[in-house]
Amino acid sequence: MSDYKELIAELVAAAETPAKTIKKSMEDTGKKAIGCFPLHIPEEIIYACNYLPVGMWGGKTDLKLCDTYMQSFCCTIMRANLEYGMKGTYNFLSGIVMNAMCDTLKCVCEDWKIAVPQVPIIPVVYAQQRKSEEGIEYMKAEFKRVRHALEKLEGRMVMDRDVENAYEMYEDYRAAMRDFDATCVNYPITMDAYTRHLVIKAGFFMDKAVYKEKIKAITAGLKAQAPEKFxxxxxxxxxxxxxxxxxxxxxxxxxxxxxxxxxxxxxxxxxxxxxxxxxxxxxxxxxxxxxxxxxxxxxxxxxxxxxxxxxxxxxxxxxxxxxxxxxxxxxxxxxxxxxxxxxxxxxxxxxxxxxxxxxxxxxxxxxxxxxxxxxx
Amino acid sequence: MFLGIDIGSSSSKVALMNDKKELVATAVVNKGTGTDGVHSALEQAFLKAGITKEDVQFSVVTGYGRVTYKDADKQITELTCHAKGVAYLIPGARTIVDIGGQDAKVIKLNEKGEMINFGMNEKCAAGTGRFLEVMARVLGCGLGDLSDLAQKSDKTVSISSVCTVFAESEVISQLATGETPANVARGAHVSVSKRVAGMCNRVGVEPTVVMTGGVALNADMVRCLSNELSSPVTAAPNCQAVGAIGASVAAYETFMARREQ
Structure with a gap:
């Protein structure tokens, strides 16, 4: 096992250079990538379809092209995503999955189809009454629809068993993140605000199966140290x-x-x-x-x-x-x-x-x- | 002697306090960060107090230029300094409205005069002294004349644009349609007051409300803010130097605390 501090440095560097990290992840896994717009994208389904889900959380860039479609009062994450799309930065993606949880996302969904036609979009819409029986049934159908859209993109069928395996892997990843998060409380010097954020962010650009093991190793490494006096x-x-x-x-x-x-x-x-x-x-x-x-x-x-x-x-x-x-x-x-x-x-x-x-x-x-x- | 320096965007202020925590001298020079304003203000304050730089036991710098000024023992923010300055000058004050050249701040104090919450305007000239400077220029008067002009008004001209640049165009249009400069000046004060009152409501207003910063010299502006807040507003004495006075209080307190350790 690598030293946990080296792993921290590795993930910080990975998050500081997203394009390089995604390229490496694609090369290492041999997978094509699907972009995930912010907020609760069902990555398990993407993963089950043998794609690498990668996060799309905007970034700092000159906003010029996106203003064809978006007003200055739209959030900069959405504007940056559309800008990168229109510039061709996301052309390496096989597609994107986007939800419609806010008014801007709803509109970007439509804008994307026109502005970035080379990168196909798969929308996912969650039920507002998500706790009701009808809401649960609707979301089950919606997740299956996303699978079907990805199947068409990939050109092969994806079994329920594949999605179950991916879900189990993601559950393990989520548990690892909760453990890491709870552990960081005792190490506020090593896991300062910048480091903590970038270690978490690195996960958006890596295969979660690989990333979660690094997180587990960092957590174990931290736990082996005495809590920091801060x-x-x-x-x-x-x-x-x-x-x-x-x-x-x-x-x-x-x-x-x-x-x-x-x-x-x-x-x-x-x-x-x-x-x-x-x-x-x-x-x-x-x-x-x-x-x-x-x-x-x-x-x-x-x-x-x-x-x-x-x-x-x-x-x-x-x-x-x-x-x-x-x-x-x-x-x-x-x-x-x-x-x-x-x-x-x-x-x-x-x-x-x-x-x-x-x-x-x-x-x-x-x-x-x-x-x-x-x-x- | 304890030195407080406040380097703002459009002026430099200095305050000196003796070891009995008494204010000895203040100086205000209308040249801000990036100029020789701070050196002029220091010279004036030292001259008034009859001391030299060597007599200073501890110094604190604050304001927009605090990070780049290297000759002070400590730097702290203007928010904390305004809180300390007002608590020193007007014990019992609970809300501070500081309208400076570049930004506006609202500071809430507890019963001990300690800052417990604050709000600042975003990067925008609306609701700041800069807005009034632009209005004074359009109206063809000095910034210091705006208050007297507004007090001659018989109505308030509505300035609806929140952007200073658009407001300038709007005011030119108002003057072109025959509105008097006095009514427009009152409109400018009400516009700034509404903007600042919104920020006050976010932070929470409790009396006594004290106004600091150069804009507090404008009596009509103080009255307009009082109307918008539905609460009496008191202009701080030596309002431009409150941040520097607070910095000198901080210098005194820091020095004494370290001596006790």
Whole structure:
């Protein structure tokens, strides 16, 4: 087993160079790649169809071509994805899978067909009433439809058994991520805000079967060390994603560690385990979506997000919550007043950072983070 | 002697405090980061206090230019410094509205005068001193004359654009259709006040509300903000130097705390 610190460095480097990492993963596995737009893409099905699922979470680029279709008030992740698509950056993908969880995603789905015709799109639409019997049945059918679309793309049939195997592998990956996340709480110096994020992000560009073993080795390596004494500020991060990376370095400069998260790009993807039932894999996948809590992109009448963050702060000795508010992300913006009140009532301070992926100047964000740290 | 330096985007401020925690001198020079403004302000303050640089026991720098200024013992943010400055000048204050040349901030204090929450405007000139500078230029008056001009108004001209550039065009159109400069000046104050009031509501407003920064010199602006918040607003004494005063308080406190250790 490699030294865990070497593995950490390897994953950080992998996340810093996504294109290179994806190319290597494709070469190593001999698989073609399917792009996964943000939020709850059923990667198990893609994996079962012998494709390499890769994450598409935008990135920093000049936005020119995408403005043909998208307004300046759309979130920069969507704009960047369409820009990369139109530039041809994603031409190596055999297709993309995209959901329709927000208004922008719905429109990008249509835009993509016209603007990036060389990369076929497979949409997936989740049930709003995802906990109802009808919702479960609908999602089972929807997952099967995605399989069928991928079968047509690949030109071969994919058996239920293949999807079951992929689901089991993904369940193991999700369990490994939960263990890693819980372990990082005790190692806030080694797993500083930047390192923790990039180690997690690397998984979007690698074969999950390979990646999860590296994560398990890192977790085991960390656990073998004594818990780190940290005199800084422990926080929980919430929002879509904790980028740009420069912001995380400012956290590090101010001795702030992220010891847990409620981020769409991080723990929301793996914090909910599948149920231990005897049903079909389609049922297990649908129920796992039904069991998701505290995600602003999924309908939840009793909004549990604030309560979940307060519990996480207590459990992980976090002093505060940091809100990474992606500019123009309506679902996140609408949730904010609700959980803000709950945090205020519980006496949990929070730092609100409005971010987008194209930021060049970090002085104002630096002032906010530093002023926040000075409060403690 | 304890030195506080506030290097803002459009002005440099310096404050000196003695070892009895008494304010000895302040200086404000209307030249900001990247200029020799800070050196001029330091010279003026040292001259007023009758001291030299060697008499300074500890110094704290704050403001937009704090990171690049290397001659201070410590750098902290202007948010913390405004909180300390207001708590020093007006004990019991619970909300601070600081409208500077480049940005606007709202700071909430607890009963001990400690910062417990804050909000800042985004990278946009609307709701800042820059917006008023642009309005003064369009109206053909100095920034310092805007308050007197607005107080002659008989109505408020609505300026609906939140963007400073568009607002400038809008104001030119208003003047072209016969609106008086006084009514437009009042409209500009109300526009900034509404923008800042929105931020106040996010942070939460509790009396006493204190206004700091150069815009607090504008009496009509203070009154407009008070109307928008439905709460009395007090302009801080020496409002431009509050950040520097807070920095000098921080210098004093840091020095004393380290001496006790």
């Amino acid at each position: 005199d800084g500020i422990r926080v929980i991060a919430t929002g879509l994603l904790s980028e740009p990376n420069e912001v995380l370095n400012i956290f590090k400069e101010n001795n702030i560690a992220i010891v847990g998260d409620d981020l769409a790009q991080e723990s929301r993807l793996w914090r909910t385990p599948g149920r231990d039932i005897k049903g079909s894999v389609w049922e297990k996948m649908a129920l796992r979506m039904a069991d998701q809590r505290g995600d602003c992109f999924l309908y939840e009448p009793d909004k549990q997000r604030g309560e979940m963050m307060i519990e996480m702060c207590k459990a992980r000795s976090a002093k505060a919550v940091v809100v990474f508010m992606m500019k123009f992300c309506d679902p996140e913006e609408f949730d904010y007043p609700i959980y803000k009140k709950e945090l205020d009532d519980a006496g949990v301070p929070h730092l609100y950072l409005e971010v987008d992926q194209m930021i060049d100047s970090f002085e104002q964000i630096r002032t906010r983070i530093q002023a926040f740290a000075e409060q403690f």
